[in-house]
Amino acid sequence: MTTRKLLLLPGDGIGPEAMAEVRKIIAAMNEQLGAGFEVEEGLVGGSAYDAHGKAISDADMAKAQAADAVLFGAVGGPKWDSVPYDVRPEAGLLLLRKEMELFANLRPAICYPALAETSSLKRDVIEGLDILILRELTGGVYFGEPKEIIDLGNGQKRAIDTQVYDTFEIERIAGVAFELARTRRNHVTSMEKRNVMKSGVLWNEVVTATHKAKYSDVTLDHMLADAGGMQLVRQPKQFDVIVTDNLFGDMLSDVAAMLTGSLGMLPSASLGAPDPKTGSRKALYEPVHGSAPDIAGKGIANPIAMIASFAMCLRYSFNMVAEADRLEKAIAAVLDDGLRTGDLMSEGKTEVGTVAMGDAIVEKFRALSA
Known part of the structure; x- marks a missing residue:
């Protein structure tokens, strides 16, 4: 056995x-x-x-x-x-x-037919929903250094969290996203904030290069993470696999959870x-x-x-x-x-x-x- x-x-x-x-x-x-x-x-x-x-x-x-x-x-x-x-x-x-x-953190958001009325969104928006959010889990602002609170004197303090990503970290999570998409509907949406964050610029560049090198058969879209949050509650069924960093993945997956009716419905895997x-x-x-x-x-x-x-x-x-x-x-x-x-x-x-x-x-x- x-x-x-x-x-x-x-x-x-x-x-x-x-x-x-x-x-x-x-x-x-x-x-x-x-x-x-x-x-x-x-x-x-x-x-x-x-x-x-x-x-x-x-x-x-x-x-x-x-x-x-x-x-x-x-x-x-x-x-x-x-x-x-x-x-x-x-x-x-x-x-x-x-x-x-x-x-690699996998968070599926699936709307069971029996729960379509439980979501805060209209039935036609979420019925049949089946998306997968892939969150990078060991890098980014949760682990970046320095991470500290400094006493500046005069009753003032400064809190510091550092958003850090290396090329290999982005390459490996992007690879997982594309591989998973091949088993689903062959569509990846990468989300970051390249308009205001240097880590977002690198994220966009590396995901694009990884796609071109190995996964050109998969459809790839890019979206700013704040716009992605809005689209998740506006038209969630447009997405198949969403790949994003540690911080945005944390927030976006909680948004997706409520599409299914309750946080009590959302599982995850960390690989x-x-x-x-x-x-x-x-x-x-x-x-x-x-x-x-x-x-x-x-x-x-x-x-x-x-x-x-x-x-x-x-x-x-x-x-x-x-x-x-x-x-x-x-x-x-x-x-x-x-x-x-x-x-x-x-x-x-x-x-x-x-x-x-x-x-x-x-x-x-x-x-x-x-």
Whole structure:
């Protein structure tokens, strides 16, 4: 039997509640399909700070490096607002991305037919939506140096964040975008701010050169990132794959999330470069929603983004494409049946909690796998 090593990092807030529903699916796959998943669990974020005084321990980082894939819940909450900046809960996620060299963040935005009325946009604008935002994840302003606050005296301070990109960083994320587009509708839109940022000028130049050298069969458009945000809410179905930097990718993917009806619907994958010998790559999968401390422990969180993140894990880390398809169909079928968590609730539907939603998806997945 093939052994597949998974590390679960539930984190804080609603992270453990959502992860518990993924555990059910993993158990069902091992039992019904002989999937061979071996699961370990670790601490990250505030829970890790409480236990170890840091956002992720060295031991759990080693587990992440050794795993075939990492499933990550969410981190943070008011409890840790006053902890030092370098050990704040979010530092655990940033360190995982950095140490595992996860440079490519894939954030699909898909509007399930049953949720077309849930979006804040009109049905005809978002029905059938299927776009993929590819965010560069290990460069840019989140990691650039210097990053500091300087005391200037006289009650004045200066905050500095540095936006830095090298050619190779842009080339590799552009290559991933074009490769993904070839498996979809063959269209890439690159977004930056070349009108006011030198990093945007370089980004535009390198993406254009990469396209010309290797991917001229793919349609390439360029768009300023602020215009791109406007177009996402005006005419989102014009896009196929959007590739952009760390900061703009963070913002634009949250905009795209609301097109689908809720942040609770948006999964993501963070991938490293393929190993030259084995072809495997480090990978971390997480829902885009945060820890939502205001609803944590109430049993009402939407687990779908976490479950859909596991579907991406099946697809990209284990090449279990048929199983990933069935899990995504199970999600759609449950929504077609009218079940909704509170964030998706609309008139005439049946409101359920986290556990009931997870149970319903597992039941549909088992039936589809029979």
